[in-house]
Amino acid sequence: MALLEIRNLHASIEGTEILKGINLVVNPGEVHSIMGPNGSGKSTLARVLAGEECYDVTEGEILFKGKDLLEFEPDERACMGLFMAFQYPVEVPGVSTKYFLKAAVNAKRKYHGQEELDAVEFLKLVKEKLELVHMDQSLLNRAVNEGFSGGEKKRAEIFQMAMLEPVLSVLDETDSGLDIDALKIVSEGVNKLRNEERGFVVITHYQRLLNYIVPDFVHVLMDGRIVKSGNKELAIELEANGYSLLNGTAKAPITV
Amino acid sequence: MTTQALVESTSLLDAFDTLDAASPIHTLRAQAFETFQANGFPTLRDEQWRYTNVKPIAKGRFSLANPDAGQVDAERLREHLLHETPCHQLVFINGKFDESSSDLGELNSGVRLETLASVIANDFASIIEILDSTTDIHREAFTALNSSFMADGVFLHVPRGVELDKPVHVVFITVPGGEPIMTHPRVLVVAEESSKATIVETYATVGEGVYFTNTVTEIIAANNATIDHYKIERESDEAFHISSLNVTQGRDTNVTSHNFTLGGKLVRNHLNCFLKDEGCNSTFNGLVMAHDKQHVDNYLRIDHLMPNCNSWEYYKTILDDHAKSIFTGRIYVAQDAQKTDAKQTSANLLLSDTAHVTTKPQLEIFADDVKCTHGATIGQLEEEQMFYLQARGIDAASARSLLIYAFANETISEVKVKEIRDTLEAVLLDRLPQGHQLQGGL
Numbered sequence: 001m002a003l004l005e006i007r008n009l010h011a012s013i014e015g016t017e018i019l020k021g022i023n024l025v026v027n028p029g030e031v032h033s034i035m036g037p038n039g040s041g042k043s044t045l046a047r048v049l050a051g052e053e054c055y056d057v058t059e060g061e062i063l064f065k066g067k068d069l070l071e072f073e074p075d076e077r078a079c080m081g082l083f084m085a086f087q088y089p090v091e092v093p094g095v096s097t098k099y100f101l102k103a104a105v106n107a108k109r110k111y112h113g114q115e116e117l118d119a120v121e122f123l124k125l126v127k128e129k130l131e132l133v134h135m136d137q138s139l140l141n142r143a144v145n146e147g148f149s150g151g152e153k154k155r156a157e158i159f160q161m162a163m164l165e166p167v168l169s170v171l172d173e174t175d176s177g178l179d180i181d182a183l184k185i186v187s188e189g190v191n192k193l194r195n196e197e198r199g200f201v202v203i204t205h206y207q208r209l210l211n212y213i214v215p216d217f218v219h220v221l222m223d224g225r226i227v228k229s230g231n232k233e234l235a236i237e238l239e240a241n242g243y244s245l246l247n248g249t250a251k252a253p254i255t256v
Numbered sequence: 257m258t259t260q261a262l263v264e265s266t267s268l269l270d271a272f273d274t275l276d277a278a279s280p281i282h283t284l285r286a287q288a289f290e291t292f293q294a295n296g297f298p299t300l301r302d303e304q305w306r307y308t309n310v311k312p313i314a315k316g317r318f319s320l321a322n323p324d325a326g327q328v329d330a331e332r333l334r335e336h337l338l339h340e341t342p343c344h345q346l347v348f349i350n351g352k353f354d355e356s357s358s359d360l361g362e363l364n365s366g367v368r369l370e371t372l373a374s375v376i377a378n379d380f381a382s383i384i385e386i387l388d389s390t391t392d393i394h395r396e397a398f399t400a401l402n403s404s405f406m407a408d409g410v411f412l413h414v415p416r417g418v419e420l421d422k423p424v425h426v427v428f429i430t431v432p433g434g435e436p437i438m439t440h441p442r443v444l445v446v447a448e449e450s451s452k453a454t455i456v457e458t459y460a461t462v463g464e465g466v467y468f469t470n471t472v473t474e475i476i477a478a479n480n481a482t483i484d485h486y487k488i489e490r491e492s493d494e495a496f497h498i499s500s501l502n503v504t505q506g507r508d509t510n511v512t513s514h515n516f517t518l519g520g521k522l523v524r525n526h527l528n529c530f531l532k533d534e535g536c537n538s539t540f541n542g543l544v545m546a547h548d549k550q551h552v553d554n555y556l557r558i559d560h561l562m563p564n565c566n567s568w569e570y571y572k573t574i575l576d577d578h579a580k581s582i583f584t585g586r587i588y589v590a591q592d593a594q595k596t597d598a599k600q601t602s603a604n605l606l607l608s609d610t611a612h613v614t615t616k617p618q619l620e621i622f623a624d625d626v627k628c629t630h631g632a633t634i635g636q637l638e639e640e641q642m643f644y645l646q647a648r649g650i651d652a653a654s655a656r657s658l659l660i661y662a663f664a665n666e667t668i669s670e671v672k673v674k675e676i677r678d679t680l681e682a683v684l685l686d687r688l689p690q691g692h693q694l695q696g697g698l
């Protein structure tokens with residue numbers, strides 16, 4: 001069974017249609033990259049998947065592990081194994097990263113009928129996952145994302161992903177604003193989680209990231225539609241020629 | 257005196273007649289009552305009372321609480337006392353000192369910590385000057401009313417250079433009966449030069465019924481003194497609570513006061529702070545948590561009279577249901593008060609569409625080289641924060657509680673007495689859905 005199956009997805013916000021018929025299938029073990037110019041609807045797609053309620057899905061459907069994803073609340077989706085790394089991770093003053101993560105991890109465990117982690121088990125897991133993103137344990141006592149640098153926020157998202165071990169991860173421009181070292185750390189974090197059960201949708205603006213997280217498929221999103229799909233060569237081609245060549249030419253998705 | 261005020265105060269006249277006219281304080285009480293009667297209760301026409309109608313108090317026909325409250329529910333009383341924190345604890349029930357539940361403990365040399373009743377009876381001369389120095393404040397109706405019925409409370413005197421070893425916890429418990437009752441507690445704190453003290457005031461009830469607490473606290477900080485003050489108000493939803501806190505600061509003093517308003521049907525907290533010399537620091541923070549039809553009015557006035565003083569005010573409000581909150585921050589900067597730094601913030605979280613906030617800075621600045629800032633926010637929970645928490649698996653109700661808790665905890669976490677902090681946290685969590693899950697801090 002496909003991990004994620006998006007069929008003819010249309011979504012709008014305040015009456016403006018942003019997604020205009022998206023089709024995408026992600027199978028276990030696959031890494032899909034979605035590229036596209038600013039404003040093409042990449043974040044909208046990610047946020048609709050995560051369950052942001054201000055979008056109206058007007059047509060189409062989303063199946064996650066065969067279930068109708070749109071039936072579920074954002075927290076249920078997370079517990080079912082969906083993770084979205086935010087393009088702009090949100091600061092939550094007054095809530096420590098430790099408390100936040102504990103609540104998140106235990107919510108998921110509870111959902112699956114498992115015992116909550118005790119303090120020792122939790123800390124052990126934290127240490128293991130922090131290493132993955134080269135972050136210090138002092139992170140735990142800081143308020144969620146508050147005062148984090150851009151790079152820290154993005155690494156913290158990957159750390160959260162590692163803690164929650166999702167089956168499907170949607171990374172929304174996690175590479176933006178990262179220097180090359182941070183980019184390597186983030187990519188390494190993702191690559192360590194790759195296996196034949198997990199799927200990834202890596203949204204990016206730049207081909208650069210795909211040198212480190214090598215995708216199985218690349219899709220180009222423009223004006224709310226996937227206008228071209230291919231393998232990793234497509235990303236290199238885009239980098240060389242830009243999106244302009246695709247403008248107006250591709251009406252229907254082209255599969256290479 | 258207007259006829260209305262006269263009619264409304266007949267029950268007060270009756271109450272006044274029951275006082276012991278032979279008491280050394282009675283002359284002062286009579287003067288204060290005269291002042292009160294001359295002016296009556298404030299009305300909505302009074303600039304300072306524009307948003308709070310005290311008619312329900314004026315018409316309340318309160319009689320003086322019976323100090324022999326009979327059997328007090330020990331379990332419920334316990335809830336309001338400190339148990340683990342070494343402290344000097346004074347408990348008052350229906351306005352009268354309750355020796356059996358109090359523990360004055362050992363005092364540092366020279367420190368006076370006594371009930372006002374005993375000072376009035378044995379050594380009235382030692383406080384007459386302090387009470388006189390606040391006569392100006394008698395013009396404020398509720399302070400005059402408090403002085404009219406002043407009988408018991410606390411007198412704390414910390415001599416020069418002494419640092420009080422333990423916090424003082426003063427607990428005022430009302431045990432209402434069938435008829436509406438009132439208490440008028442008074443707390444006097446005199447901190448001499450370079451002394452230091454922590455004072456916590458708790459107001460609460462044990463039992464059911466209508467009552468009125470009208471309390472006045474004076475803090476006089478001499479040069480270089482440091483005072484850390486907390487007021488925890490946990491009255492019942494049938495209670496009227498009016499409080500005045502008068503702070504006078506000398507040179508290089510540090511005064512911090514945290515005000516927690518958690519209960520009461522109609523609450524008014526009035527703060528007057530006089531920065532009388534250079535180099536003062538004043539911090540006045542507050543947290544209001546109101547629901548149902550609670551009405552809470554915080555009126556703060558800070559007078560910057562001399563140069564180089566800082567004042568910070570940070571008041572937070574969380575309102576649900578039909579609750580109403582008013583914050584007025586009046587800052588007066590005299591012509592001489594150059595290099596004043598006054599910062600005022602009012603942050604309000606509305607949890608329902610029917611809750612209401614009024615927040616009003618009032619700056620009167622007569623000096624030209626000053627920094628005065630004020631900011632107010634009124635809003636609901638941040639949707640993006642809610643979405644972020646939910647996207648990590650935390651259900652909507654828990655996410656909401658978590659964000660409310662985080663908002664309030666910023667003020668609660670500043671309380672330096674751990675047991676008080678824990679109590680406040682518990683009260684807060686108790687009101688939040690899934691709140692118990694948040695126990696243990698964020």
Ligand SMILES: Nc1ncnc2c1ncn2[C@@H]1O[C@H](COP(=O)(O)OP(=O)(O)O)[C@@H](O)[C@H]1O
Pocket residue numbers: 013014016018036037038039040041042043044045
């Ligand atoms: N809250 C909103 N209200 C109205 N339009 C929005 C809102 N959020 C995004 N949009 C519009 O939707 C389009 C797609 O935005 P987005 O999904 O963020 O694009 P991308 O992530 O590809 O840059 C843009 O034209 C943007 O202006």
Ligand SMILES: [Mg+2]
Pocket residue numbers: 042043044087172173
């Ligand atoms: Mg985007």
